Amino acid sequence: MRVKFSKMHGLGNDFVMLDGISQKIKLTPEKIRRLADRCLGVGCDQVLLVESPRTPEADFRYRIFNADGSEVENCGNGARCFARFVRERRLTGKKRLRVETAAGILLLKVLDSDRVSVDLGAPVLEPEQIPFSADRRADSYPLEINHETFTIGAVSMGNPHAVLLVEDVTEAPVDRLGPLLECHPRFPQKVNVGFLQIDSRDEAQLRVFERGVGETRACGTGACAAMVYAHLRGLVNDEVRIQLPGGALTIHWSGPGQPVTMSGPTTTVFHGQIIL
Incomplete structure (x- = not known):
């Protein structure tokens, strides 16, 4: 063929x-x-x-x-x-x-x-629809990996995402934690994993370990999920420029029930x- x-x-x-x-x-x-x-x-x-x-x-x-x-x-x-x-x-x-x-x-x-x-x-935030195993919906969830507890956000943008806040995205343990989170049993369909650094209310940096791929230079739905998680926690404004290794995306979201738009x-x- x-x-x-x-x-x-x-x-x-x-x-x-x-x-x-x-x-x-x-x-x-x-x-x-x-x-x-x-x-x-x-x-x-x-x-x-x-x-x-x-x-x-x-x-x-x-x-x-x-x-x-x-x-x-x-x-x-x-x-x-x-x-x-x-x-x-x-x-x-x-x-x-x-x-x-x-x-x-x-x-x-x-x-x-x-x-x-x-x-x-609109992003999906209900755990059973992401899908993610949790007793109830929350902005953040504790997740245990190898006897260590991390705080994550869980969001679906039509595909499942876990988001972790980090102080320095260049030092984030993407290679170590990415594969462990991707296959975590609380995500029955596996998950994309974003490591998010907040620089200001309008600027952020992100690295993404993609489900079935590994770390990529950019992930559009990952940037959207990261912005949603940061917005839910009151850390960013309605529009954020997210810098990924491959370049920048502009993400806009005004809150629950509203659509997420991405341009790049x-x-x-x-x-x-x-x-x-």
């Missing part, structure tokens, strides 16, 4: 973009792992597959696969790249898109040639073909 693809990234969080509308593509976990392999394939954090929508109110459907072959619900940086990809491939001329995902409908707005805004809807750049790296 010969497949055409585009390599894109949002702040270094990189993707193999596949047009499943104008070409027939049948993916398996093995093929996804090969595509994502940085030595034997194209190399990426996630593979994104564009399909025709299943519901009349959507313009497209897109599916998200981690580098390990697992399918996940949402990806903020991927959503921004998606909006640019379908326009570059001339699948649409629209600047406002309704996109069907496993997490629901996303609203995307192309702001200029490379920047895209994503309305991710996208980059097309190259186009190619590969035989799977």
Whole structure:
């Protein structure tokens, strides 16, 4: 099977973009792992597959696969790249898109040639819906790892996130705690893990250990979840610029029940073909 693809990234969080509308593509976990392999394939954090929508109110459907072959619900940086990809491939001329995902409908707005805004809807804070094992909803939760207790926030942005506040993000134990938190039994579907440093009420820094991938240069939904957690604790204003290793995202959220919006750049790296 010969497949055409585009390599894109949002702040270094990189993707193999596949047009499943104008070409027939049948993916398996093995093929996804090969595509994502940085030595034997194209190399990426996630593979994104564009399909025709299943519901009349959507313009497209897109599916998200981690580098390990697992399918996940949402990806903020991927959503921004998606909006640019379908326009570059001339699948649409629209600047406002309704996109069907496993997490629901996303609203995307192309702001200029490379920047895209994503309305991710209201964050999910009820533990059983994240999903996260807890007796009741709270802004913070104690979590034990190897006889050490950490305080975390638990938020779903269509995919589950744990957020830890740290004093210095450069010294955060991402490599040590990331894998342990990702597979913690209180997160039955595993979890993305964010390490958040608050610099001011308008500025923060973040590193993210992504479920099924490892640490990435950026994570859009992770930045949204981190901002929500900080806002719930009264640490930030309604709009925050979050600096990730790959660059900065602007996140806006005014409180419970309100949608989270994220804006940031996208980059097309190259186009190619590969035989799977």
